[in-house]
Amino acid sequence: MNSDFINLETILSIFSTDFEKKLMSFLPKTLFFSNKLNKAMQYVVKVGGKRLRPLILNEISSILGVKKENSDRVAVGIEFIHCYSLVHDDLPAMDDDDLRRGHPTCHVKFDEATAILVGDAFQSLAFEIISHKKTHNNSEVRCNLITELAKSSGAEGMVGGQMLDLEAERKTLSLEKIFELQRLKTGELFRFSCIAPCLLAEKYDELEIFENFSSKLGLAFQIKDDLLDVEGNIIDVGKKTGKDHKQGKETLVSLLGIENAKKKSQDLIEESIQIIEPFGEKAQNLIDLANFIISRNK
Amino acid sequence: MNSDFINLETILSIFSTDFEKKLMSFLPKTLFFSNKLNKAMQYVVKVGGKRLRPLILNEISSILGVKKENSDRVAVGIEFIHCYSLVHDDLPAMDDDDLRRGHPTCHVKFDEATAILVGDAFQSLAFEIISHKKTHNNSEVRCNLITELAKSSGAEGMVGGQMLDLEAERKTLSLEKIFELQRLKTGELFRFSCIAPCLLAEKYDELEIFENFSSKLGLAFQIKDDLLDVEGNIIDVGKKTGKDHKQGKETLVSLLGIENAKKKSQDLIEESIQIIEPFGEKAQNLIDLANFIISRNK
Numbered sequence A, B: 001m002n003s004d005f006i007n008l009e010t011i012l013s014i015f016s017t018d019f020e021k022k023l024m025s026f027l028p029k030t031l032f033f034s035n036k037l038n039k040a041m042q043y044v045v046k047v048g049g050k051r052l053r054p055l056i057l058n059e060i061s062s063i064l065g066v067k068k069e070n071s072d073r074v075a076v077g078i079e080f081i082h083c084y085s086l087v088h089d090d091l092p093a094m095d096d097d098d099l100r101r102g103h104p105t106c107h108v109k110f111d112e113a114t115a116i117l118v119g120d121a122f123q124s125l126a127f128e129i130i131s132h133k134k135t136h137n138n139s140e141v142r143c144n145l146i147t148e149l150a151k152s153s154g155a156e157g158m159v160g161g162q163m164l165d166l167e168a169e170r171k172t173l174s175l176e177k178i179f180e181l182q183r184l185k186t187g188e189l190f191r192f193s194c195i196a197p198c199l200l201a202e203k204y205d206e207l208e209i210f211e212n213f214s215s216k217l218g219l220a221f222q223i224k225d226d227l228l229d230v231e232g233n234i235i236d237v238g239k240k241t242g243k244d245h246k247q248g249k250e251t252l253v254s255l256l257g258i259e260n261a262k263k264k265s266q267d268l269i270e271e272s273i274q275i276i277e278p279f280g281e282k283a284q285n286l287i288d289l290a291n292f293i294i295s296r297n298k
Helices: A003-025 A036-046 A052-063 A068-089 A112-131 A139-153 A158-168 A175-201 A204-231 A252-256 A258-295 B003-025 B036-046 B052-064 B068-089 B112-131 B139-153 B158-168 B175-201 B204-231 B252-256 B258-295
Strands: none
Touching: A003 A036, A003 A052, A003 A068, A003 A258, A036 A068, A036 A112, A036 B158, A052 A068, A052 A175, A052 A204, A052 A258, A068 A112, A068 A139, A068 A158, A068 A175, A068 B112, A112 A139, A112 B068, A112 B112, A112 B139, A112 B158, A139 A158, A139 A175, A139 B112, A139 B139, A158 A175, A158 B036, A158 B112, A175 A204, A175 A252, A204 A252, A204 A258, A252 A258, B003 B036, B003 B052, B003 B068, B003 B258, B036 B068, B036 B112, B052 B068, B052 B175, B052 B204, B052 B258, B068 B112, B068 B139, B068 B158, B068 B175, B112 B139, B139 B158, B139 B175, B158 B175, B175 B204, B175 B252, B204 B252, B204 B258, B252 B258
């Protein structure tokens, strides 16, 4: 393990602990005779995660000179959207997962109705936080962030991708179609994490650069996820593995083959790094993070 | 049936036909290899509804002089939030309803996974539409609308109310607690419909008046809903009736008794009308609408 990587592990760990406190501070209070919704939302946050999207958002924000108090709120918003999508995806009617990050999923720990409501509540909360003036002095910027986040997460973004993914179980798909499906399902939220800092900094000339960066990073992330499903073990990954194969589902890995998939994800990460190298030293954490995306074992 | 009522029936019917076209125009396009999500969202819109919230919003907007092109977009937003809540509430893990407005519910017509995603997509779409500059020139106004809609529909609003309602099945509740539960579950979206026009008109002095109006109207609406569950028949109401009683669930009607509940809702509507009478002739449609809320049979 080289020193860059040790450095990144430290960054990830410090960020994650600090960021969890921020996430918790935005959760709703106990309702007047029930704390179940509140407890379930806390549980989902506490079960944790890599917090990759917020970390990417914060690193690009720091490159572009965005104030931390502003980028932090948008980072909380995107993570809550991510939380909602995981809770709903894990439901029996969807991916039917009992385990997430080594812990019972929300509907197993609580019940299905609670998990549906938890997801719904996380989604509203994300938009509520971003709409608040503490997120940015300029309300035009806040509106742009909301438009982009809603598009990225909605029917023509993440939710559409999830629908296609469910449909894909009964179809033979070309590599091109799987790329498109994954662009919607996971790529769109990565795109938002990468362009939100440009909106916050009101640096619209940088939008294309970071959009380009995100499309390579998102796809590399997805290939690595599919590789972990094939090669990872349940203890490291923290959820059932081998699921895609069992469901006869075509993935980027099943179509490319393991070796080509590894090479493809490596190439994509190298290309993504080339895009941000011009930002020099300020981009070092982001470069480490890009490398981490394909070297991780969970 | 008096002439005011015939007039209102015509207004409701014209509004509803015209408004459905508007709702349809905002739905997402077919995705690149599946039209299932799109079809399911169209289905939910086509199954229809009374469109009460958008109509109230538009009537108050007209009293306050808001441009129709602005109020229409917020009305679409609130109706999409209402659509999402119905689709999720009907799910087997929640209220488990097969029938809504005389048609199979979304998860029966399609499947559960699709219904979950349809609800999620309607929610994002609502915020996307309101965030767009066509909703209002002033982005501060758009942000205020989003903050209020997110609060009204989230964990400390509608979703919280739904959670309490599920919890209530196992509890004995006082009348006061049921009032509070219903204020969250249905009252909050009524509140948004009534205050959104003040935000659009930037007439902040009127906020309290219409907030007060909404709290009486919302509660009267809920008592009428509970009465329809007891006294209505499945053909008129378009969904299973007698459910609350069957589930041993306490409602405003079971606690007040049928006659007192009728009187309470009548009193509330009269009080709500007194609040808006000072607006004179411009408020006539809204007054008819308030009367309709307790005279309806579905």
